[in-house]
Amino acid sequence: MSRSLSRRRRVGGFVVAVAAPALLVPVLVPLRDQLNLASDVALFLVAVVGSALVGGVLPALVAAVLGATLLNFWFTRPFHTFAIDDANNAVALVAFVVVAMMVGWVVDLAARRAEAAAAAAEIEAADRMRAALLAAVGHDLRTPLAAAKASVSGLLSDDVALSRGDHVALLATTDDALDRLAALVDNLLDMSRLQAGAIPVRLRPVALGDVVARALDDLGVAPRGVLIDVPDDLPAVLTDPGLLERVLVNLLSNAQRFSPPDRPPVVRVTTGDGPATARVVIEVVDHGPGIDGADRERVFQPFQRLGDTDNTTGIGLGLAVARGLADAVGGELVPTATPGGGLTMRLSLPAGEEG
Template identity: 75%
Template sequence: MSTSLSRPRRRTGLVVAVVAPLLLLPVLVPLRDRLNLASDVALFLVVVVASALVGGLVPALVAAFLCATVLNFFFTAPFHEFAVRDGNNVVALVAFVVVAVMVAWVVDLAARRAKAAAAAAEIEAADRLRTALLAAVGHDLRTPLAAAKASVSGLRSPGLVLPAEDRDELLATADRSLDRLTGLVENLLDMSRLQVGAMPVHLRPVALGDVLARALDDLGVAPRGVLLDVPDDLPDVLADAGLLERVLVNLVANSQRFSPPGRPALVSAAVMGAGIELLVIDHGPGIAATDEERIFLPFQRLGDTDTTTGIGLGLALARGLTEAMGGTLLPRETPGGGLTMALTLPVSQEVGP
């Protein structure tokens, strides 16, 4: 008989079905003169319900059979015989068996429906994710690819003589577009690895300042494009240098995107207890308190009206990579308006040579 419950739960349900009636016996037999059969039936029905809730249909049927047998042998006259003298007791026992079987069937049916609903919700979530991914790929990946293609096609056009400045501009456009395309594809691949638990993480002592410098170089941040307040004597953090660089790139890029002109993003760091807290601060529009967790969902671009800036994976990927390294990433409101991303990583306990 198929069932929607796991094997350990079915085994536990069988244990309840067999042991519970035996435990009730020494309690109820001395009270046989004070409790009527209706009370005994109600108590044994609880055993059947418990067996059904724990183990499903089969344990509940076993409990119903054992409880009916115990009721007949110990609680209906003549005692200690498989016979029933009073017709009312026959009705009570038959009703007990019918109700017990119905309860077992209803509980098992509810478990099957719950499993089917969970499967349907999983499929619906996968469909939503697939739709969002297709929408993102349909525009955000195609845009830099089209720009690179147009630039290269212009450079290869036969009979078209371009001034050196125009050729350099086309090459620069192609280079920027391909860099964007590479970043988007890497984010998609890393997110898929995180979701299936296949992201390799190599934790070791890492100098936060060095990783931050590489991240800013990757972004091509102009002088004063980001303000830094990172002490030189910070202890090393325990992290994967490559993954931490990806986290910082995504956080700083997101902060720059929303920073108003003349108010660059600020990156600060300080020791907080057994960890180091790095803050990426902007003075942009910020987010509503109700959206603080939504911004970490894939394909979310809350308040971002520039649809060519990415596919909404930056913060989702940043949190996933951070948690894979044993850290935390939380949003805060910037005093005076804006968003602050607080990245916390444990301090390395290894002492350098």
């Protein structure tokens, strides 16, 4: 059974099996007049249990045999020999070996069952994640595909005469559908890479204004669709510009989704000092319905769309991806309440060299 454990755990178990009984000897020898053999046996049994928990049955067997040998040599009369002048002590030592082996086996079995239960729980969680992904993808990826397909089919149809305005409208619908599809696929790919730990990160000092501008271009933001408050004397930030752009795209997309038409989102940048270094703080502010304090961390879980009743807006990965990528570049993303109502996403990044 021990073969299923890692080599490191098996080695650790054997270390405990040898070291623990050996350390008990100098501790218990001075107490031989105060403690009887039963007390000594109980303490050596603890060493057996410890070795079983760490390394399984084989280390427990080693601890049992070594413990019985040390008990015989140091704690049964005559001392410092392997002879035993009292038959009761001989029976006690044999019983110790048997009980120690049984206890070690039971402890090892319990530990393995706990590991199996944990593994089963992980598999169940992964299955739930896959089911949620399939359910979300089944609708949210098909919707923009269907819209794009319908628009293209309309453009190719010879049955209906289309005006130039109709052509423009259908092309705009196709463009919007493909943009939504691309965003969904990007988030799916980012989430899969985050879960696999396969995100390459290349940190360097970057002008934040350039990254914000590229994020707005990616979103195709209309004039005054987002209000920008970025100081001219802002220091550079130490980040991966591509990953930070993805973070801002997802934060801004979420803010636009919930902002009322007459109150566009705001990107506000300030500076401050962190525990170890200067920080640059990016706040993406919306004046939408906001999120209760108890639910703010839930928005970073995949497939969560709190307060979002429009099932065509995404599969609930945007903020989860934003939090994961922010962590990857050494940032800290925290949701707070917007004064007057709404949600503010506060992204703190380490400052780089002066820009």
